[in-house]
Amino acid sequence: MIRDALLWLRKLGLDLQSVKTALACGLSWVLAEAVMPHSYPYFAPIAAILTLQVTVADSIQKGLYRIVGIVVGIGISLLAGQWLSVNAWTVALVVLAGLAVSNAMRLNAQIGAQIGVSALLVLAFGNANGYAAYRILETLLGSGVAVAVNLALVPRDTTREALNAASGLGKRIAAVLRDYDEAVRGKRRPSQVLEEARGLLLLIQRGNEATALARQSLKFVPLGRMRRERVERVSAAMERLEHLSVQARGIARSLIELDEAGLQVPELVPAFAAAADCVDRFADTVTDPSPEALDKLREATERARNVQLESLGQSMAGADPERLKLIGSVYADLGRMLTEVVRTEESGNA
Numbered sequence: 001m002i003r004d005a006l007l008w009l010r011k012l013g014l015d016l017q018s019v020k021t022a023l024a025c026g027l028s029w030v031l032a033e034a035v036m037p038h039s040y041p042y043f044a045p046i047a048a049i050l051t052l053q054v055t056v057a058d059s060i061q062k063g064l065y066r067i068v069g070i071v072v073g074i075g076i077s078l079l080a081g082q083w084l085s086v087n088a089w090t091v092a093l094v095v096l097a098g099l100a101v102s103n104a105m106r107l108n109a110q111i112g113a114q115i116g117v118s119a120l121l122v123l124a125f126g127n128a129n130g131y132a133a134y135r136i137l138e139t140l141l142g143s144g145v146a147v148a149v150n151l152a153l154v155p156r157d158t159t160r161e162a163l164n165a166a167s168g169l170g171k172r173i174a175a176v177l178r179d180y181d182e183a184v185r186g187k188r189r190p191s192q193v194l195e196e197a198r199g200l201l202l203l204i205q206r207g208n209e210a211t212a213l214a215r216q217s218l219k220f221v222p223l224g225r226m227r228r229e230r231v232e233r234v235s236a237a238m239e240r241l242e243h244l245s246v247q248a249r250g251i252a253r254s255l256i257e258l259d260e261a262g263l264q265v266p267e268l269v270p271a272f273a274a275a276a277d278c279v280d281r282f283a284d285t286v287t288d289p290s291p292e293a294l295d296k297l298r299e300a301t302e303r304a305r306n307v308q309l310e311s312l313g314q315s316m317a318g319a320d321p322e323r324l325k326l327i328g329s330v331y332a333d334l335g336r337m338l339t340e341v342v343r344t345e346e347s348g349n350a
Contacts, residue, residue: 047142063143069114170283
């Protein structure tokens with residue numbers, strides 16, 4: 001019932017991030033009024049809205065950006081206000097000065113924007129009733145509340161997405177290897193399977209992005225040791241999967257060379273199938289590193305080695321040097337794929 005209610009609320013646009021943002025705004029307003037009566041409490045919830053991000057690390061970063069930008073912007077505006085009256089020219093001059101300082105110090109673009117906004121507001125409102133000090137204090141308060149709420153209400157866990165991305169990439173590499181038998185049998189042009197292998201690059205990019213987001217989401221999060229271990233496992237798997245995709249593309253290019261030379265090597269079909277099964281088993285271990293899954297991977301790897309040796313012997317029987325050179329490159333890449341999987345499986349047990 002709780003899950004159904006949450007799904008219903010999400011359909012209405014009321015996800016956890018929205019709830020956290022609203023809660024941070026309300027708490028910021030209440031605390032600002034309690035700590036600093038007769039101030040400008042609306043700046044605290046504004047800071048909370050702009051600070052609260054998906055991850056705790058991003059929230060802290062955005063909060064620091066705002067605080068630095070506000071302090072620098074207020075300083076510039078207070079200095080300018082000593083000698084300049086408020087008009088269109090001074091407004092433009094103060095904002096220009098703030099952005100120039102940001103650029104000269106190579107600050108983040110968000111800090112530069114905050115410098116300009118703060119300088120403009122302080123110049124417009126002046127420092128009556130301690131406006132500048134209240135601006136800084138309420139920004140600190142709003143940003144602090146946003147970070148606290150993000151910590152308290154379970155920051156988004158993206159490790160599962162990263163695991164699924166890595167596992168999906170492994171499954172896709174296995175599928176590409178199985179499709180190579182059609183090129184060997186002449187049912188598809190080798191150039192087509194090369195395009196499929198090149199399509200792995202997009203999946204690699206998505207997997208790396210998901211892994212980076214998962215690592216970022218765990219920064220400053222207490223009691224996240226197990227999740228960090230999973231992220232490191234994904235990171236190691238992604239490194240091996242990138243190597244496997246390189247070898248898959250190398251095989252596709254070798255198949256093109258075989259086709260151009262008019263050579264057919266049907267003995268490669270069982271070697272491709274065995275390697276694909278091995279990569280498939282490895283993809284399973286990314287999300288399920290259980291002893292049973294690792295045993296299946298070891299069995300698949302040993303079987304693939306035997307199949308490759310048998311297929312290689314058949315392919316080399318009576319082969320001329322040109323044929324040996326071309327088919328040798330294919331078996332070399334297949335052997336490297338098994339080596340990558342074995343290294344991953346061993347590191348997973350370490």
